[in-house]
Amino acid sequence: MGERWTRRGFETDPVSLARGLLGHRLVSVTRGGTRTSGIIVETEAYLGEADRAAHSFGGRRTARTEAMFRSAGIAYVFHTYGMHHCFNVVCGAVDVPVAVLVRALEPVEGMALMRRRRSSSRRKSVLKVTDLCSGPAKLTQAMGITRRENLVDLCDSERVFIERGKGVAAGEIGVSARIGVAYAAEWACRELRFYVARSGHVSR
DNA sequence: ATGACGATTTACT
DNA sequence: GTAAATCGTCATA
Numbered sequence: 555m556g557e558r559w560t561r562r563g564f565e566t567d568p569v570s571l572a573r574g575l576l577g578h579r580l581v582s583v584t585r586g587g588t589r590t591s592g593i594i595v596e597t598e599a600y601l602g603e604a605d606r607a608a609h610s611f612g613g614r615r616t617a618r619t620e621a622m623f624r625s626a627g628i629a630y631v632f633h634t635y636g637m638h639h640c641f642n643v644v645c646g647a648v649d650v651p652v653a654v655l656v657r658a659l660e661p662v663e664g665m666a667l668m669r670r671r672r673s674s675s676r677r678k679s680v681l682k683v684t685d686l687c688s689g690p691a692k693l694t695q696a697m698g699i700t701r702r703e704n705l706v707d708l709c710d711s712e713r714v715f716i717e718r719g720k721g722v723a724a725g726e727i728g729v730s731a732r733i734g735v736a737y738a739a740e741w742a743c744r745e746l747r748f749y750v751a752r753s754g755h756v757s758r
Numbered sequence: 759a760t761g762a763c764g765a766t767t768t769a770c771t
Numbered sequence: 772g773t774a775a776a777t778c779g780t781c782a783t784a
Contacts, residue, residue, distance in 0.1 A: 636777030691766050
């Protein structure tokens, strides 16, 4: 167990937070007290009203996007493709709808539980460790994060939070265009994806 | 009330 | 590489 991130850590712009979260730990705890956690190795920054790829593009404020308008440190969890969840950390000021999507983790604690959550009756092969959390919907499944965690405050929740890790030196961070946002025109090619260059746990 | 569409994953050719 | 799975959300009517 490590030192937990407080509000101040989240009160920054999305690019700084996307870089700053790398090398720190996302933790989720079951009602029974079992921890699953992993080191954040891949993130994407979503820049708000101007960003065509962001759900909050144009200032769109709906029941779904409400979390993005809240305080830094709030979780924004959304459902997509009819079956997947993605986990974001809201940052910036209240009413400025910016956030960071967590796209991949290097599993640390609770791997047996992660494996159980990630296994389906349909699956034939055994999951490799690098398949547990190497994508935005994989990690939410492995961590047991669903819409119920939408709007939770990462600064005081007992269920989901961020713990201080070693971080990642600037030279170890890779940068690329964001994934899955081809519809976003000129914003699709902006280099707003950040990852630990050396990690084998990044999404493909 | 209806229809189009995903900040994805998986399995299959 | 291609395609299916699968349904909440939101814009349109």
